Amino acid sequence: MDTTQLLKGVLDLAVLAVVDGDDGYGYDILKRLRARGLHDIGDASVYGTLRRLYAAGALTSYVVPSESGPHRKYYGITAIGRSQLKQQRDDWDHFAATVSGLLAHTSEGIAS
Numbered sequence: 001m002d003t004t005q006l007l008k009g010v011l012d013l014a015v016l017a018v019v020d021g022d023d024g025y026g027y028d029i030l031k032r033l034r035a036r037g038l039h040d041i042g043d044a045s046v047y048g049t050l051r052r053l054y055a056a057g058a059l060t061s062y063v064v065p066s067e068s069g070p071h072r073k074y075y076g077i078t079a080i081g082r083s084q085l086k087q088q089r090d091d092w093d094h095f096a097a098t099v100s101g102l103l104a105h106t107s108e109g110i111a112s
Contacts, residue, residue, distance in 0.1 A: 003040055011049050013092060014038060016058065016077060016085040023076040025064075026050055050075055058084050 007014075018024065018032045030046045053059045058081035063071045077085070 007038065007041060007045070010092065011041075011045060012053060012058075013085070013088040015046065015049050015053060016081055016088070019059065019075055019077050020082065020085055023074045025072040025074050029075065053081065056080070 014033055015029060018029055018036070024032065026047050029050065030041070030043060033041050033046065050059065054061055054075065058078060059075045060078050061073050061075050063073055065071050
């Protein structure tokens with residue numbers, strides 16, 4: 001199954017969920033998303049989402065100096081981001097339950 005379109009619809013939610021628990025820099029957030037099952041997610045998609053969420057006030061950012069390489073820009077969730085995360089989580093739960101109900105009904109119809 002090509003999950004590209006599904007990812008586009010839930011990328012904000014996924015990024016906010018990942019940074020809600022712990023701030024992170026771009027590549028770290030990308031690795032966490034992949035480690036949690038979003039293997040097909042593109043680098044550019046995540047970095048673009050971080051910039052967009054930051055511009056919308058859902059994320060804050062700060063720079064952490066590094067002695068072994070370039071400084072890293074970390075992102076953390078804001079109160080606006082937490083509110084957005086809660087709303088999108090509720091929307092997802094409702095949507096997922098609706099689709100699951102449709103699929104369950106469809107499989108029952110096939111089995112008959």
